Every structure is written in C-alpha cells, then in structure tokens.
Amino acid sequence: MIRLVITALVLGALTATSSIAADAKPTGKWSHTAGGFEIVLDFAKDSVIMTVDNSGNSITATCTSTVEDDGTVKLKITKVEEKGSFPEKPPVGLQISFVWKADGKTATLKDFKGDNIDEAKNIVEGEYTLKK
Numbered sequence: 001m002i003r004l005v006i007t008a009l010v011l012g013a014l015t016a017t018s019s020i021a022a023d024a025k026p027t028g029k030w031s032h033t034a035g036g037f038e039i040v041l042d043f044a045k046d047s048v049i050m051t052v053d054n055s056g057n058s059i060t061a062t063c064t065s066t067v068e069d070d071g072t073v074k075l076k077i078t079k080v081e082e083k084g085s086f087p088e089k090p091p092v093g094l095q096i097s098f099v100w101k102a103d104g105k106t107a108t109l110k111d112f113k114g115d116n117i118d119e120a121k122n123i124v125e126g127e128y129t130l131k132k
Contacts, residue, residue, distance in 0.1 A: 025067045026100050030107055030128040037123055040131070041109075048075055057084035073100050098124075105130040 026043040033039070042049040048063045059082050063075035074097045080089050096114035100107060107128045112121045 025065075026073060026102060026107070029131040031131050032109070032124075032126055032128040034126055035123045039124060039128075041128065048073075050075075052086075054086070057086045058082070059086045059089050061090060071099065072097055102130075 025045070026041075029040060029042045031038060031040045036054055038051075038053045040051040040053075042051075043065070046065060048065045050061045050063060052059050052061075059080055061077045061081075062079040063077050065076075066074050068074065074095065077090055077092055077094045080092060082089055094114060096112065096117065098109050098113065099111040100109055107130070108126070109128060110125050112124050117124075
C-alpha cells in the first residue's frame with residue numbers, strides 16, 4: 001500500500017489541471033495528509049519532487065513533468081531515494097497522471113492514474129495546502 005501511495009504521489013505530480021489556463025503549469029510546494037502519510041509535491045518548471053513520509057520513514061521521488069493541453073499533469077519517476085525503512089518504493093520509470101485544480105492557497109488532486117496504484121489513490125487524492 002505504501003508503494004502505491006508513493007507511486008501515486010510521484011506520478012500524481014503527474015497529471016494536474018490548472019484553474020487558470022490550459023497551458024499553465026502548477027507551481028510551488030503543496031502538502032496533504034491522509035492515512036498517516038504526509039505527501040508533499042514540489043512543482044518546478046519541468047519537474048516535480050514528491051515526498052511521502054510515514055512517521056520518519058519516507059521516499060522522495062524526482063519526476064519529469066508535463067502538462068497536457070487539457071490541463072492533465074503527467075509525471076515520470078527518474079530517481080527514488082529512501083529514508084529509514086519505507087515499505088514499498090515506486091520503480092524508476094513509473095508514469096502517473098492526475099488532475100490538479102488550484103484556487104489560491106488550496107488545490108485539489110483528483111483522477112489519479114497509473115499502473116498498480118489503486119491502493120494509493122485514496123491517500124493521494126484530496127485537498128492540498130500551499131506551503132510557505
């Protein structure tokens with residue numbers, strides 16, 4: 001299940017829809033807590049760093065990112081680092097996508113998709129808050 005959460009997050013940095021313009025990319029650092037996991041998505045120009053933490057055991061996945069014309073964010077994991085003993089790490093090369101809609105200091109991640117990530121969907125999807 002942890003692998004699914006991580007994979008979902010990494011690839012979740014994956015598919016996002018902006019509430020501004022179809023070609024606008026998500027930016028900034030966003031966090032979400034669910035099921036004992038803290039998920040942080042740090043959006044940069046063409047990449048996303050996704051961190052999933054569970055009581056000090058965590059993974060950090062570096063991903064390339066693209067935003068489709070319809071606003072879907074797609075991620076591909078290029079590097080995974082583990083801290084402590086994280087149960088399941090997502091594989092390098094995993095691709096995920098999701099719809100991201102930001103409105104001020106909150107955003108919603110939904111329609112999280114990818115291979116073997118069904119269990120992570122409930123943890124990854126939801127409301128995210130912009131971090132300072």
